[in-house]
Amino acid sequence: MGLLSKKDTKLITDPLADNNPITIQVLGICSALAITAELEASIVMSISVLFVMGVGNVVISLMRNIIPSKIRIIAQLIVVATLVIIVDLVLKAFAYELSKTLSVFVGLIITNCIIMGRFEAFALGNGPWRSFLDGIGNALGYAVILIIVGFFRELLGSGTLLGIPVLGDPIEKTGLYSIGYENNGFMLLSPMALIVVGIIIWVQRSRNKALIED
Amino acid sequence: MENRTDKNSYTIIFAIAMVLVVGSLLAYLASSLKPRISENQRLEKQQNILYAMGINDNDETSAVFISTDKAPEAFTENVDDQIVITIDANGKVLKKQTRDEYFDETNQEPYLIDVKKQQASAKDGGERKLPLFVGKNKEGKTVYVAPIYGKGLWDAIWGYVAMDENMVVQGAYFDHKGETPGLGANIKQRYFMDDFYGEHLLTENGAFKGITVAKGNADPKNNDKTDNEVDAIAGATITGDGVSAMIKSDLKLYKPYFDNLKTK
Numbered sequence: 302m303g304l305l306s307k308k309d310t311k312l313i314t315d316p317l318a319d320n321n322p323i324t325i326q327v328l329g330i331c332s333a334l335a336i337t338a339e340l341e342a343s344i345v346m347s348i349s350v351l352f353v354m355g356v357g358n359v360v361i362s363l364m365r366n367i368i369p370s371k372i373r374i375i376a377q378l379i380v381v382a383t384l385v386i387i388v389d390l391v392l393k394a395f396a397y398e399l400s401k402t403l404s405v406f407v408g409l410i411i412t413n414c415i416i417m418g419r420f421e422a423f424a425l426g427n428g429p430w431r432s433f434l435d436g437i438g439n440a441l442g443y444a445v446i447l448i449i450v451g452f453f454r455e456l457l458g459s460g461t462l463l464g465i466p467v468l469g470d471p472i473e474k475t476g477l478y479s480i481g482y483e484n485n486g487f488m489l490l491s492p493m494a495l496i497v498v499g500i501i502i503w504v505q506r507s508r509n510k511a512l513i514e515d
Numbered sequence: 516m517e518n519r520t521d522k523n524s525y526t527i528i529f530a531i532a533m534v535l536v537v538g539s540l541l542a543y544l545a546s547s548l549k550p551r552i553s554e555n556q557r558l559e560k561q562q563n564i565l566y567a568m569g570i571n572d573n574d575e576t577s578a579v580f581i582s583t584d585k586a587p588e589a590f591t592e593n594v595d596d597q598i599v600i601t602i603d604a605n606g607k608v609l610k611k612q613t614r615d616e617y618f619d620e621t622n623q624e625p626y627l628i629d630v631k632k633q634q635a636s637a638k639d640g641g642e643r644k645l646p647l648f649v650g651k652n653k654e655g656k657t658v659y660v661a662p663i664y665g666k667g668l669w670d671a672i673w674g675y676v677a678m679d680e681n682m683v684v685q686g687a688y689f690d691h692k693g694e695t696p697g698l699g700a701n702i703k704q705r706y707f708m709d710d711f712y713g714e715h716l717l718t719e720n721g722a723f724k725g726i727t728v729a730k731g732n733a734d735p736k737n738n739d740k741t742d743n744e745v746d747a748i749a750g751a752t753i754t755g756d757g758v759s760a761m762i763k764s765d766l767k768l769y770k771p772y773f774d775n776l777k778t779k
Binding site for chain 1: 520521529530533534537540544548552555559576577691692694695697698700736750
């Protein structure tokens with residue numbers, strides 16, 4: 302990574318593990334449990350958040366010296382909402398099919414607290430380039446968890462991955478189902494997303510004791 | 516040291532400026548993109564109706580519309596007429612128009628009638644216009660496609676249902692604005708929509724019953740077509756109930772038309 306200094310590289314790699322937005326900062330839980338019943342939805346959400354966080358962090362960082370501190374949260378909210386609406390409008394006009402896939406995510410992106418959290422914690426105090434890296438890093442950290450949770454929920458809940466049956470046919474009783482395996486419908490409900498995230502947190506903290514808070 | 520950005524006057528000016536900039540930017544974008552967006556929505560309505568009629572580019576597992584450049588041609592070719600039935604608040608039929616009669620009166624295509632607005636008008640005690648698209652499906656059978664509109668868990672859900680003259684479903688298309696991805700959003704998946712094919716909307720005695728999206732109906736393969744039930748999606752109870760409700764309330768209004776059709 303000749304392009305990035307060591308400090309810059311850390312901005313990207315830290316959120317992937319030891320400063321993960323979901324498991325360590327405990328941000329973005331709401332969307333993590335709302336849309337991870339399917340792997341595909343997790344991936345689409347991850348890409349959308351990647352875009353909004355990268356651009357949003359740069360915009361906030363450029364505006365950081367002119368935003369009055371008293372109304373900074375509202376100003377941040379306006380920036381996210383505007384970005385999301387612009388993307389939504391442009392997609393509706395030029396890529397209608399794609400916009401229909403994404404439309405359900407629009408509300409979830411605006412209310413995603415990772416975005417607000419990173420604006421507040423990082424972009425307001427750092428330059429555009431570093432803010433951009435921080436945005437990308439945190440979005441990737443979010444994506445990793447989303448995809449892990451989506452993978453297990455879809456696999457154990459519906460027996461499919463990306464919509465393709467991988468364990469056999471539950472109705473015709475082929476594959477794994479022929480020996481008595483059943484899909485766990487509970488995996489499709491939101492509480493299981495929290496439990497899966499909880500398991501990830503557990504695994505992560507038992508491997509790295511430094512992460513355990515008192 | 517007090518920062519210049521901490522002053523009240525600066526805060527107010529900043530807020531006003533930001534709202535003005537963002538507001539005009541969005542207004543400009545929205546109005547300049549509007550023609551393109553409404554054209555896309557128009558084509559989508561044609562695609563929806565054609566989909567319900569069985570005219571689509573479906574592959575083995577997923578639902579695929581006929582492409583947008585072919586849709587207008589296919590629509591003119593396959594939809595023979597677009598009937599508009601106007602009813603009053605009590606469900607009494609006031610008039611029945613063909614596509615041409617309706618177009619002469621309002622200068623609008625019947626398939627662009629906004630079902631949501633019509634529902635609201637009926638709720639306020641006004642008239643309601645019921646569009647019905649008559650055409651031939653892939654097998655050359657005459658089908659009648661009606662739009663339905665209702666609410667799911669988070670937001671609006673809607674769809675188009677194709678029926679034959681006995682109100683047996685010949686195809687269905689559902690869509691939604693913001694149902695949960697992976698759960699309620701799956702009402703637009705093939706495995707859910709295909710279940711409606713062949714399902715009866717009427718009971719054996721010919722009374723209108725609708726189709727219920729039922730949990731645990733012991734018929735996951737949907738072999739029983741006369742039970743007025745299809746298998747529900749796990750974890751999407753409220754969206755499923757919304758689908759049942761809009762089928763019941765909206766398609767019921769077409770029953771007199773079909774009764775009339777048979778006595779003719």
